[in-house]
Amino acid sequence: MIQCEDHEECILTAIEMADRICSQKQLKFTDLRKEILRMIWEGHGPQKAYDLLNKLQQTNPSAKPATVYRALDFLIGNGFIHKVASLNAFVGCSHPLKHQECYFLICDDCKNISECCDANITAAIQTTTIENQFVAKNTTLEIFGHCNECLNRSE
Amino acid sequence: MIQCEDHEECILTAIEMADRICSQKQLKFTDLRKEILRMIWEGHGPQKAYDLLNKLQQTNPSAKPATVYRALDFLIGNGFIHKVASLNAFVGCSHPLKHQECYFLICDDCKNISECCDANITAAIQTTTIENQFVAKNTTLEIFGHCNECLNRSE
DNA sequence: TCTGGGATGTTATATTGTAACGTTGTTGGC
Protein backbone atom coordinates (compact mmCIF):
# COMPACT_ATOMS: atom_id res chain seq x y z
CA MET A 1 0.00 0.00 0.00
CA ILE A 2 0.99 3.51 -0.50
CA GLN A 3 2.65 5.02 2.52
CA CYS A 4 0.46 7.48 4.34
CA GLU A 5 0.14 9.17 7.71
CA ASP A 6 -3.58 8.75 8.18
CA HIS A 7 -5.03 6.01 6.12
CA GLU A 8 -8.68 7.01 6.63
CA GLU A 9 -7.75 10.39 5.25
CA CYS A 10 -5.93 8.85 2.33
CA ILE A 11 -8.87 6.62 1.41
CA LEU A 12 -11.16 9.64 1.45
CA THR A 13 -8.76 11.64 -0.68
CA ALA A 14 -8.58 8.87 -3.26
CA ILE A 15 -12.35 8.54 -3.46
CA GLU A 16 -12.89 12.26 -3.68
CA MET A 17 -10.34 12.48 -6.45
CA ALA A 18 -12.09 9.69 -8.34
CA ASP A 19 -15.41 11.43 -7.77
CA ARG A 20 -14.08 14.70 -9.17
CA ILE A 21 -12.48 13.06 -12.19
CA CYS A 22 -15.64 11.13 -12.98
CA SER A 23 -17.69 14.31 -12.83
CA GLN A 24 -15.28 16.05 -15.17
CA LYS A 25 -15.25 13.18 -17.63
CA GLN A 26 -18.96 12.49 -17.30
CA LEU A 27 -18.32 9.00 -16.06
CA LYS A 28 -20.79 7.27 -13.77
CA PHE A 29 -19.16 6.72 -10.41
CA THR A 30 -21.90 4.45 -9.12
CA ASP A 31 -22.25 3.21 -5.56
CA LEU A 32 -20.96 -0.18 -6.58
CA ARG A 33 -17.85 1.22 -8.22
CA LYS A 34 -17.24 3.52 -5.29
CA GLU A 35 -17.65 0.63 -2.86
CA ILE A 36 -15.12 -1.51 -4.73
CA LEU A 37 -12.66 1.36 -4.91
CA ARG A 38 -13.08 1.98 -1.20
CA MET A 39 -12.50 -1.68 -0.41
CA ILE A 40 -9.34 -1.72 -2.49
CA TRP A 41 -7.98 1.32 -0.68
CA GLU A 42 -9.02 -0.02 2.71
CA GLY A 43 -6.93 -3.13 2.29
CA HIS A 44 -3.32 -2.57 3.17
CA GLY A 45 -1.92 -4.16 0.07
CA PRO A 46 -3.04 -5.67 -3.20
CA GLN A 47 -6.59 -6.98 -3.03
CA LYS A 48 -7.76 -10.15 -4.75
CA ALA A 49 -10.94 -10.12 -6.77
CA TYR A 50 -12.63 -12.93 -4.88
CA ASP A 51 -11.74 -11.42 -1.51
CA LEU A 52 -13.41 -8.24 -2.67
CA LEU A 53 -16.38 -10.32 -3.77
CA ASN A 54 -16.64 -11.94 -0.34
CA LYS A 55 -16.57 -8.57 1.38
CA LEU A 56 -19.08 -7.16 -1.05
CA GLN A 57 -21.44 -10.04 -0.42
CA GLN A 58 -21.63 -9.07 3.23
CA THR A 59 -23.67 -6.03 2.26
CA ASN A 60 -24.85 -7.23 -1.13
CA PRO A 61 -25.46 -10.99 -0.92
CA SER A 62 -26.40 -11.32 -4.56
CA ALA A 63 -23.05 -10.06 -5.83
CA LYS A 64 -21.38 -12.34 -8.38
CA PRO A 65 -17.89 -12.48 -9.89
CA ALA A 66 -19.03 -10.41 -12.85
CA THR A 67 -20.23 -7.73 -10.45
CA VAL A 68 -16.72 -7.29 -9.13
CA TYR A 69 -14.86 -7.74 -12.40
CA ARG A 70 -16.99 -5.17 -14.16
CA ALA A 71 -16.32 -2.62 -11.48
CA LEU A 72 -12.62 -3.48 -11.62
CA ASP A 73 -12.62 -3.01 -15.40
CA PHE A 74 -14.12 0.41 -14.98
CA LEU A 75 -11.64 1.40 -12.29
CA ILE A 76 -8.66 0.14 -14.26
CA GLY A 77 -9.86 1.67 -17.51
CA ASN A 78 -10.11 5.06 -15.89
CA GLY A 79 -6.85 4.88 -14.02
CA PHE A 80 -8.16 4.61 -10.46
CA ILE A 81 -6.56 1.26 -9.80
CA HIS A 82 -3.84 -0.96 -11.22
CA LYS A 83 -3.85 -4.67 -11.73
CA VAL A 84 -0.71 -6.26 -10.32
CA ALA A 85 -0.30 -9.00 -12.89
CA SER A 86 2.21 -11.06 -10.94
CA LEU A 87 -0.20 -11.34 -8.04
CA ASN A 88 -3.57 -11.35 -9.79
CA ALA A 89 -4.48 -8.54 -7.46
CA PHE A 90 -5.57 -4.94 -7.57
CA VAL A 91 -4.23 -1.84 -5.92
CA GLY A 92 -5.33 1.79 -5.79
CA CYS A 93 -3.55 4.35 -7.93
CA SER A 94 -2.60 7.46 -6.03
CA HIS A 95 -2.40 9.74 -9.05
CA PRO A 96 -4.98 8.70 -11.62
CA LEU A 97 -4.25 11.71 -13.80
CA LYS A 98 -0.66 10.60 -14.26
CA HIS A 99 -1.46 6.94 -14.17
CA GLN A 100 0.78 5.75 -16.98
CA GLU A 101 4.25 4.50 -16.14
CA CYS A 102 3.59 3.62 -12.55
CA TYR A 103 5.91 1.01 -11.16
CA PHE A 104 5.59 -1.13 -8.08
CA LEU A 105 7.86 -2.15 -5.27
CA ILE A 106 6.32 -5.17 -3.60
CA CYS A 107 7.66 -6.58 -0.35
CA ASP A 108 7.68 -10.37 -0.29
CA ASP A 109 7.50 -10.29 3.50
CA CYS A 110 4.82 -7.77 4.46
CA LYS A 111 3.14 -7.67 1.04
CA ASN A 112 3.09 -3.90 1.17
CA ILE A 113 3.24 -2.33 -2.22
CA SER A 114 4.45 1.11 -3.09
CA GLU A 115 3.86 2.91 -6.28
CA CYS A 116 6.90 4.59 -7.70
CA CYS A 117 6.68 6.77 -10.74
CA ASP A 118 10.21 7.24 -11.77
CA ALA A 119 11.22 9.40 -14.69
CA ASN A 120 14.60 7.72 -15.03
CA ILE A 121 13.05 4.31 -15.46
CA THR A 122 10.55 5.72 -17.91
CA ALA A 123 13.39 7.30 -19.87
CA ALA A 124 15.46 4.11 -19.88
CA ILE A 125 12.48 2.12 -21.09
CA GLN A 126 11.80 4.64 -23.80
CA THR A 127 15.38 4.56 -25.01
CA THR A 128 15.25 0.80 -25.22
CA THR A 129 11.94 0.65 -27.03
CA ILE A 130 13.16 3.18 -29.59
CA GLU A 131 16.34 1.19 -30.14
CA ASN A 132 14.17 -1.84 -30.73
CA GLN A 133 11.85 0.08 -33.05
CA PHE A 134 8.98 -0.71 -30.78
CA VAL A 135 6.06 1.56 -29.92
CA ALA A 136 5.12 0.99 -26.30
CA LYS A 137 1.52 1.40 -25.23
CA ASN A 138 1.47 -0.14 -21.82
CA THR A 139 4.11 -1.16 -19.33
CA THR A 140 4.04 -3.50 -16.38
CA LEU A 141 6.95 -3.20 -13.97
CA GLU A 142 6.73 -5.11 -10.73
CA ILE A 143 9.78 -5.27 -8.50
CA PHE A 144 9.68 -7.89 -5.77
CA GLY A 145 12.00 -7.94 -2.82
CA HIS A 146 12.22 -6.70 0.74
CA CYS A 147 11.28 -3.30 2.08
CA ASN A 148 13.35 -1.40 4.57
CA GLU A 149 11.01 -2.04 7.50
CA CYS A 150 11.13 -5.78 7.03
CA LEU A 151 14.90 -5.78 6.58
CA ASN A 152 15.33 -3.84 9.84
CA ARG A 153 12.88 -6.05 11.66
CA SER A 154 14.69 -9.24 10.66
CA GLU A 155 18.09 -8.01 11.76
CA MET B 1 9.53 -15.03 -29.86
CA ILE B 2 13.15 -14.30 -29.98
CA GLN B 3 14.29 -13.25 -33.42
CA CYS B 4 16.31 -15.88 -35.19
CA GLU B 5 17.43 -16.87 -38.65
CA ASP B 6 16.74 -20.55 -38.43
CA HIS B 7 14.28 -21.44 -35.77
CA GLU B 8 14.99 -25.19 -35.82
CA GLU B 9 18.58 -24.34 -35.10
CA CYS B 10 17.63 -21.98 -32.35
CA ILE B 11 15.41 -24.56 -30.64
CA LEU B 12 18.25 -27.04 -30.72
CA THR B 13 20.69 -24.51 -29.34
CA ALA B 14 18.37 -23.71 -26.45
CA ILE B 15 17.88 -27.36 -25.58
CA GLU B 16 21.56 -28.15 -25.82
CA MET B 17 22.34 -25.23 -23.59
CA ALA B 18 19.80 -26.44 -21.04
CA ASP B 19 21.26 -29.93 -21.29
CA ARG B 20 24.75 -28.66 -20.63
CA ILE B 21 23.71 -26.48 -17.71
CA CYS B 22 21.76 -29.33 -16.14
CA SER B 23 24.76 -31.61 -16.42
CA GLN B 24 26.96 -29.04 -14.77
CA LYS B 25 24.52 -28.40 -11.95
CA GLN B 26 23.62 -32.07 -11.58
CA LEU B 27 19.98 -31.36 -12.37
CA LYS B 28 17.79 -34.00 -13.94
CA PHE B 29 16.81 -32.84 -17.41
CA THR B 30 14.22 -35.57 -17.87
CA ASP B 31 12.43 -36.37 -21.12
CA LEU B 32 9.32 -34.69 -19.83
CA ARG B 33 11.12 -31.48 -18.95
CA LYS B 34 12.96 -31.52 -22.24
CA GLU B 35 9.72 -32.06 -24.13
CA ILE B 36 8.02 -29.12 -22.42
CA LEU B 37 11.02 -26.89 -23.06
CA ARG B 38 11.01 -27.94 -26.71
CA MET B 39 7.32 -27.18 -27.06
CA ILE B 40 7.76 -23.75 -25.54
CA TRP B 41 10.57 -22.94 -27.96
CA GLU B 42 8.68 -24.38 -30.90
CA GLY B 43 5.76 -22.02 -30.43
CA HIS B 44 6.45 -18.63 -31.93
CA GLY B 45 5.34 -16.69 -28.91
CA PRO B 46 4.31 -17.14 -25.33
CA GLN B 47 2.81 -20.56 -24.70
CA LYS B 48 -0.10 -21.20 -22.37
CA ALA B 49 0.09 -24.05 -19.86
CA TYR B 50 -3.08 -25.77 -21.02
CA ASP B 51 -2.06 -25.53 -24.67
CA LEU B 52 1.17 -27.24 -23.71
CA LEU B 53 -0.87 -29.84 -21.85
CA ASN B 54 -3.02 -30.51 -24.91
CA LYS B 55 0.05 -30.96 -27.09
CA LEU B 56 1.67 -33.17 -24.52
CA GLN B 57 -1.41 -35.37 -24.33
CA GLN B 58 -1.03 -36.20 -28.00
CA THR B 59 2.01 -38.29 -27.15
CA ASN B 60 1.30 -38.83 -23.47
CA PRO B 61 -2.47 -39.19 -23.02
CA SER B 62 -2.27 -39.50 -19.27
CA ALA B 63 -0.64 -36.09 -18.77
CA LYS B 64 -2.40 -33.88 -16.25
CA PRO B 65 -2.13 -30.20 -15.31
CA ALA B 66 0.32 -31.03 -12.55
CA THR B 67 2.53 -32.79 -15.09
CA VAL B 68 2.93 -29.56 -17.00
CA TYR B 69 3.09 -27.19 -14.07
CA ARG B 70 5.80 -29.22 -12.36
CA ALA B 71 7.92 -29.16 -15.47
CA LEU B 72 7.30 -25.43 -15.82
CA ASP B 73 8.35 -24.88 -12.21
CA PHE B 74 11.60 -26.69 -12.87
CA LEU B 75 12.27 -24.73 -16.04
CA ILE B 76 11.49 -21.39 -14.43
CA GLY B 77 13.45 -22.20 -11.30
CA ASN B 78 16.53 -22.96 -13.33
CA GLY B 79 16.24 -20.02 -15.67
CA PHE B 80 15.32 -21.84 -18.87
CA ILE B 81 11.99 -20.11 -19.31
CA HIS B 82 10.19 -17.04 -18.06
CA LYS B 83 6.61 -16.67 -17.00
CA VAL B 84 4.98 -13.69 -18.66
CA ALA B 85 2.69 -12.70 -15.81
CA SER B 86 0.48 -10.35 -17.81
CA LEU B 87 -0.38 -13.15 -20.21
CA ASN B 88 -0.28 -16.19 -17.94
CA ALA B 89 2.07 -17.66 -20.48
CA PHE B 90 5.58 -19.02 -20.73
CA VAL B 91 8.46 -18.18 -23.01
CA GLY B 92 11.95 -19.57 -23.51
CA CYS B 93 14.90 -17.68 -22.09
CA SER B 94 17.72 -17.28 -24.54
CA HIS B 95 20.48 -16.81 -21.97
CA PRO B 96 19.73 -18.85 -18.88
CA LEU B 97 23.07 -18.02 -17.34
CA LYS B 98 22.23 -14.31 -17.34
CA HIS B 99 18.58 -14.84 -16.74
CA GLN B 100 17.99 -12.09 -14.21
CA GLU B 101 16.82 -8.72 -15.44
CA CYS B 102 15.33 -9.87 -18.67
CA TYR B 103 12.64 -7.61 -20.03
CA PHE B 104 10.00 -8.24 -22.64
CA LEU B 105 8.66 -6.36 -25.61
CA ILE B 106 5.35 -7.90 -26.53
CA CYS B 107 3.50 -6.97 -29.70
CA ASP B 108 -0.26 -6.66 -29.18
CA ASP B 109 -0.80 -7.44 -32.88
CA CYS B 110 1.38 -10.42 -33.74
CA LYS B 111 1.96 -11.56 -30.13
CA ASN B 112 5.63 -11.90 -30.84
CA ILE B 113 7.76 -11.37 -27.80
CA SER B 114 11.34 -10.30 -27.68
CA GLU B 115 13.62 -10.53 -24.75
CA CYS B 116 15.66 -7.44 -24.13
CA CYS B 117 18.30 -7.36 -21.46
CA ASP B 118 19.10 -3.75 -21.09
CA ALA B 119 21.75 -2.48 -18.72
CA ASN B 120 20.31 1.03 -18.70
CA ILE B 121 16.95 -0.18 -17.51
CA THR B 122 18.61 -2.37 -14.93
CA ALA B 123 20.64 0.60 -13.72
CA ALA B 124 17.59 2.88 -13.55
CA ILE B 125 15.68 0.29 -11.59
CA GLN B 126 18.57 -0.18 -9.24
CA THR B 127 18.87 3.55 -8.61
CA THR B 128 15.19 3.73 -7.81
CA THR B 129 15.17 0.76 -5.50
CA ILE B 130 18.15 2.14 -3.60
CA GLU B 131 16.43 5.51 -3.25
CA ASN B 132 13.43 3.69 -1.86
CA GLN B 133 15.59 1.60 0.48
CA PHE B 134 14.28 -1.51 -1.15
CA VAL B 135 16.22 -4.69 -1.87
CA ALA B 136 15.03 -6.10 -5.17
CA LYS B 137 15.05 -9.85 -5.67
CA ASN B 138 12.99 -10.29 -8.76
CA THR B 139 11.72 -7.98 -11.45
CA THR B 140 8.93 -8.31 -13.96
CA LEU B 141 8.98 -5.84 -16.82
CA GLU B 142 6.56 -6.40 -19.65
CA ILE B 143 6.21 -3.74 -22.30
CA PHE B 144 3.18 -4.04 -24.54
CA GLY B 145 2.79 -2.20 -27.81
CA HIS B 146 3.44 -2.63 -31.49
CA CYS B 147 6.51 -4.05 -33.15
CA ASN B 148 8.12 -2.54 -36.22
CA GLU B 149 6.87 -5.24 -38.59
CA CYS B 150 3.27 -4.75 -37.58
CA LEU B 151 3.55 -0.98 -37.76
CA ASN B 152 4.96 -1.20 -41.29
CA ARG B 153 2.35 -3.71 -42.33
CA SER B 154 -0.52 -1.54 -41.17
CA GLU B 155 0.69 1.57 -42.99
C1' DT C 1 19.82 -55.58 -1.70
C1' DC C 2 17.82 -51.99 0.59
C1' DT C 3 16.38 -47.49 1.04
C1' DG C 4 15.76 -42.48 0.68
C1' DG C 5 14.54 -38.98 -2.11
C1' DG C 6 13.27 -36.90 -6.32
C1' DA C 7 10.25 -37.37 -10.28
C1' DT C 8 6.00 -38.59 -11.90
C1' DG C 9 1.05 -40.42 -11.74
C1' DT C 10 -3.51 -39.52 -10.19
C1' DT C 11 -7.54 -37.54 -8.16
C1' DA C 12 -9.67 -33.82 -6.61
C1' DT C 13 -10.37 -29.14 -5.95
C1' DA C 14 -9.17 -24.20 -5.52
C1' DT C 15 -8.65 -19.84 -7.79
C1' DT C 16 -9.27 -16.55 -11.35
C1' DG C 17 -11.89 -14.77 -15.05
C1' DT C 18 -15.50 -14.40 -18.98
C1' DA C 19 -19.64 -15.22 -22.06
C1' DA C 20 -24.18 -14.50 -22.83
C1' DC C 21 -28.45 -12.86 -22.09
C1' DG C 22 -32.06 -10.64 -19.31
C1' DT C 23 -33.50 -6.58 -16.46
C1' DT C 24 -33.26 -2.04 -14.69
C1' DG C 25 -32.47 2.66 -14.83
C1' DT C 26 -31.09 7.00 -16.74
C1' DT C 27 -30.82 10.30 -20.32
C1' DG C 28 -31.68 12.96 -24.23
C1' DG C 29 -34.68 13.90 -28.29
C1' DC C 30 -39.27 14.38 -29.69
Next chain:
DNA sequence: GCCAACAACGTTACAATATAACATCCCAGA
Protein backbone atom coordinates in the same frame (compact mmCIF):
# COMPACT_ATOMS: atom_id res chain seq x y z
C1' DG D 1 -44.32 13.51 -20.52
C1' DC D 2 -43.04 9.69 -23.54
C1' DC D 3 -40.03 6.60 -25.40
C1' DA D 4 -35.88 4.93 -27.70
C1' DA D 5 -31.21 3.94 -26.83
C1' DC D 6 -27.69 2.75 -24.13
C1' DA D 7 -25.09 1.93 -20.01
C1' DA D 8 -25.10 -0.48 -15.70
C1' DC D 9 -26.26 -4.28 -13.28
C1' DG D 10 -28.34 -9.12 -12.28
C1' DT D 11 -27.94 -13.89 -13.15
C1' DT D 12 -26.53 -18.30 -14.86
C1' DA D 13 -23.27 -20.94 -16.58
C1' DC D 14 -18.84 -22.08 -17.65
C1' DA D 15 -13.85 -21.47 -19.15
C1' DA D 16 -9.17 -21.00 -17.93
C1' DT D 17 -5.49 -21.18 -14.71
C1' DA D 18 -3.28 -23.38 -10.88
C1' DT D 19 -2.39 -26.21 -6.65
C1' DA D 20 -2.96 -29.79 -2.83
C1' DA D 21 -2.43 -34.23 -1.37
C1' DC D 22 -1.22 -38.67 -1.63
C1' DA D 23 0.36 -42.87 -4.32
C1' DT D 24 3.80 -44.94 -7.17
C1' DC D 25 7.99 -45.40 -9.64
C1' DC D 26 12.81 -45.31 -10.26
C1' DC D 27 17.49 -44.62 -9.58
C1' DA D 28 21.79 -43.58 -6.97
C1' DG D 29 24.38 -44.64 -3.18
C1' DA D 30 25.05 -47.21 1.45
